[in-house]
Amino acid sequence: MHDIRAIRDNPAAFDAALARRGLPPQAADLLALDEERRAKILAAETAQAAQNAASKEVGAAKAKGDTAEFERLRALVAEKKAEVARLTEEAAAEDARLRDLLLMIPNAPLPDVPDGPDEDHNVELRRWGNPRNFAFAPREHFEIPGVKPGMDFATAAKLSGSRFTVLRGAVLRVHRALGQLMLDTHVNEHDLTETWTPVLVRPEMMLGTGQLPKFAEDSYETTNGWWLVPTSEVTLTNTVNGEILDEAALPIRMTALTQCFRSEAGSAGKDTSGMLRQHQFEKVEMVSITTPETSRAEHDRMTGCAEAILQKLGLPYRVIVLCTGDMGFGATRTHDLEVWLPGQNKYREISSVSVCGDFQARRMNARYRPQGGGKPEFVHTLNGSGLAVGRCLIAVLENGQQADGSVELPAALHPYLGGKTRITAEGALA
RNA sequence: GGAGUGGUGGCCGAGUGGUCGAAGGCACACCCCUGCUAAGGGUGCAGGCGGGAAACCGUCUCGAGGGUUCGAAUCCCUUCCACUCCGCCA
Structure with a gap:
């Protein structure tokens, strides 16, 4: 399996390796998917961070006996939780899609391997x-x-x-x-x-x-x-x-x-x-x-x-x-x-x-x-x-x-x- | 096949609802001391993902998946795996 980060760093080299195998370029498609995936991860983690922060405050509010604040934060956490669930699911799906594609791509030949179709x-x-x-x-x-x-x-x-x-x-x-x-x-x-x-x-x-x-x-x-x-x-x-x-x-x-x-x-x-x-x-x-x-x-x-x-x-x-x-x-x-x-x-x-x-x-x-x-x-x-x-x-x-x-x-x-x-x-x- | 126990960091092993990514030990790295062959002291040390030039920050992970809860390594369900005893058997 190829390293998506290596593809990100040098997409041309990746496509060149595929070409040596007689395969069409794929870096652009993979990287587009990678972009989506990372955006999803970022969104999911940002929401998660918000939920975690609110969760901590809930505990504090309860300790203080501030019922109104407690209920407000509880609702906020519930809302964030739903958001996190949706976003992490989407992120995981993107991740799986990318992995599935990468698993099907053959290894890159070393430079000293002769080129040829058969x-x-x-x-x-x-x-x-x-x-x-x-x-x-x-x-x-x-x-x-x-x-x-x-x-x-x-x-x-x-x-x-x-x-x-x-x-x-x-x-x-x-x-x-x-x-x-x-x-x-x-x-x-x-x-x-x-x-x-x-x-x-x-x-x-x-x-x-x-x-x-x-x-x-x-x-x-x-x-x-x-x-x-x-x-x-x-x-x-x-x-x-x-x-x-x-x-x-x-x-x-x-x-x-x-x-x-x-x-x-x-x-x-x-x-x-x-x-x-x-x-x-x-x-x-x-x-x-x-x-x-x-x-x-x-x-x-x-x-x-x-x-x-x-x-x-x-x-x-x-x-x-x-x-x-x-x-x-x-x-x-x-x-x-x-x-x-x-x-x-x-x-x-x-x-x-x-x-x-x-x-x-x-x-x-x-x-x-x-x-x-x-x-x-x-x-x-x-x-x-x-x-x-x-x-x-x-x-x-x-x-x-x-x-x-x-x-x-x-x-x-x-x-x-x-x-x-x-x-x-x-x-x-x- | 039947009954039971258990799955925690590179390894071993604590931890039974919050202060736990997680005590302690081993291994490893660097430093000090000692000075010589399984001595001592100090410090560091999980992995993945994402952001960042970097420092660093965020997030996930205590077999896996789901659930309860404001909050789970810890409770519940499912599942996989390992081990023990019984049965069967090359």
Whole structure:
């Protein structure tokens, strides 16, 4: 959420930021509403002050036994009270209107984010690793003979419908190993605190991180008003919702392995084969809570944490910075990691690492008290996948596939597989 | 699901109709003393909103919403949440 005072101070900068997102200017409308709102507040508070003053006099009049004056003041208070009630209600309504509008406006891109309308204008920052040369036509993950017995879409469709997968045996073991490898790496080597959270949350939390109110159709709501998290960014980030933290406690670095639930509304026809795009998937998430001064450096650090996983697995990838038109709602800058999928012969997103500035913090009212005292300030928040486990499984399978239908697994996984190194063409761990 | 208790400032914790935005403690900041490793003293220190160049002023907030009253953290209603006991249960 944007700070209305910042918009007041520099409306042109605000509209320029919107323009970079491909949105029409809104500062004038917002500020007009803000004017109205402040006028209402002033009127309401002036009336309130009058009522309070009269109230005090009432007490004095009563103490003196001045009945006439007492009754006169009583009437005055009653009159003011009605006026106050009307004006405060109007002021609150203006305030809510303004807030509702602000909640729907995306974050401003940082200056060094490339401009562009869509993903074609994203900029590649670097590549790591070289795609294998296959002496045969590499298959997509769900076509690999050794994978097929462990990846059952028909049964999943019976149970739940499309965009679900049933995993079994060796493939599932690799899936589980990947999650463990990621968590261990982040905990042991990156100093993140492993955290286990609910996946059902109150709507206020979804509002805090920005999924609500604008993107309600992308997530699932339960019959009693909980929401299934589309990412544990929601729970990890909202752990500081409403808090005033000591600066000394920052940065707070968390990681979690959770189920994620997305309705994938609007993605009909996209990635319908395999388990690339699912309604339910597993993801290791990273979240950092920092001061404003350190959030940019933290962004690079977090990007590195995600890259480390792909490097351990020997999976070729590239890092891109999303252009203004492709960035998510709450981000000021986003790095996507795209892993090489030989079956598709392209790089596909496997991680997205964003620095959100104080955008989410303002929604959550999450602050810290600066060292040396002073007023609380909003924290900065960052989140990133480290990594999407299902997509990582796909990458491991496709990159490790052999001509005979078996899959060679990365050495980093072997300890998590009881020393086994491959999936046979028949689907067994060996 | 049944019965009960409770929600106060960054934290802990007093406060049961007016003099309370709120004692005390902790934490934190600055200063003094001491002189050395969980010593002492002093001062300051809730947050939001609005006005103001600023000093500062106004206003709201004691989970939330509503009510009683001239006046509510304190009384009443509703609601949310937490905890305890019982029941059920992975």
